Amino acid sequence: MDVTFKIRRQNPDMPDRRKPYWQEFLLADVDPTDRVLEMLHRIKWEQDGTLSLRRSCAHGICGSDAMRINGVNRLACKVLVRDLGERIQIEPILGMPVIKDLIVDMEPFFEHYRRVMPYFVNDDPLPADGRERLQTQADRELFDDSTKCILCACCTTSCPSFWANGHYVGPAAIVQAHRFIFDTRDQAGQERLDILSEPNGVWRCRTIFNCTPACPRDIEVTKAIGEVKLAIRKRKTIGIIQPNVSH
């Protein structure tokens, strides 16, 4: 099948391409089961070597190739052409400065990520055998979903609150915080809740639900944010998440 790709391009380094513009590319012999990322490679390799995009593993694990595809944030490597049709529109994710074409400056995103202390904190001595700190399966279940995040920014850049206000910490950072807040072995939960209860923390979430379907890892993002809000409201982390209800 023939497929037309309409791509939002921009090159701030070149005076005549400083403003974003749309460019169309026609690809022949496209297989319906081809992935969008492969087609972007074909455009770059066969038609226009200046087309710029980020990708690394190309298998939905590294989270490099988030872009807005036909109006919704997706990973280019996880979307098949047959699910999109013969006209495919691609643009960079929104809310961060464009460096070139489909590449955006991810620094603001990672700044929010670092703010929520996305690492395990426990100052107690190690267990006697010097190995891992054990945890029941039920306790592990509480934050299982939020361990799946690959930091692709699909959720954060689908959020109108984040578009309006780049200071908002954003869904991805809240999911990352959730992973540690509800980990019974972690000791910095309260600190993270304090960070997230600042005015540009969880309170900017208006439960618009754009983030949840945008997640390529099917994380229940809005639910995780809701649980963090309740933990702040009720000043506790125990008993916020109802086990076995979500599955």
Added chain:
Amino acid sequence: MTSLVLTVRETLRYRGAIGQWSWVLHRLTGVGVVLFLALHVIDTSWAVFYPDLYVKAIAAYQSPIFTLGEFGLVFAVVYHAFNGIRIVIFDYRPELWRHQAQAAVAVLVISLLVLAPVFLGMLSHVVDFYVTEQAIAGGKFMDVIVFSIIEQLPFIAGFVGVLAAAIVLAAVFSLARGDASQRGKTPQASPVERFWWGFMRLSGILIVPLVFGHLALMHVVQGVFDITAAQEVAGTLATNGTIGVVPSAVEFVYHRWSYAAGGVFVWRVYDLFLLVLVTLHGFNGLRYVLTDYTSFNDFARRTSVALCTVIAAVLLAVGAASLFVPLEKDIIHEAMAATAEIYELRGEEVPAELEAFLSEDR
């Protein structure tokens, strides 16, 4: 401003699901109701403080533009109420999120089901009004509206004053606090935001029955067209609330707020609860909306906060004052005089009863 334009444009372009559109509608209806609230509280207080202005304001409200606005208002309140309940449910039971899309559709369906009979009821008042002689013919009608708008210049001036006060307050506050960006980037937990999040949900739930009762009585059972023609006041006992020979909107308010059951001024208490809850809920909501789009600039953000605070404080003060002040019979006489003025402005003959009443008064 840039972030507002960007968000509006991209919200239209991003293919978000129904949750995105519910959010848009919730914002629009919320802002619409808040703007009406400001007008409504000030105008209603005039029934007590400036009865002649109140009579003229009500005359302006009995016009097609405001009638359309009234239907819009009732839609906005009903949708905002049901959608708010949906938001509260999913906030406190986040694990139910898979049902949120169905819930958003259900909110629309329930709103329309409730609105159908309500709109029919409201329409019957509009029809009644236009088939009776109360309706004013073409050109003279515009005269009344223009006249009423000129009469309301003090209100507009007051609003500009409040805006100026908010900007001055924000400037003073900015100077006193210094630039936020210089205060270091350590995030501060905000007990204030934590409180408001809970308050918005609690007050929202409390407001629903109050405001539905208010709408039912003041827009469906007796609409804005009835309060200048009604012989009795809904929600009060007929013996207590019988209105004089030439009814006026002021007399309607007088009887409503004078009605006491078991020594309690029922409608004053009711309206006080409504005033406090709706003003706080509404203007905190407006603060959310404004600060979402002004966070890029400290001064713009502070002005937004100051604006919401000052307007809410003014409305609470004026509204509460009109509810607590003892009602004097004089206001009915003043209203009668203003009613006669409107008759003259329309080029109609002042009814004999009204003429008699006023000359006796002199």
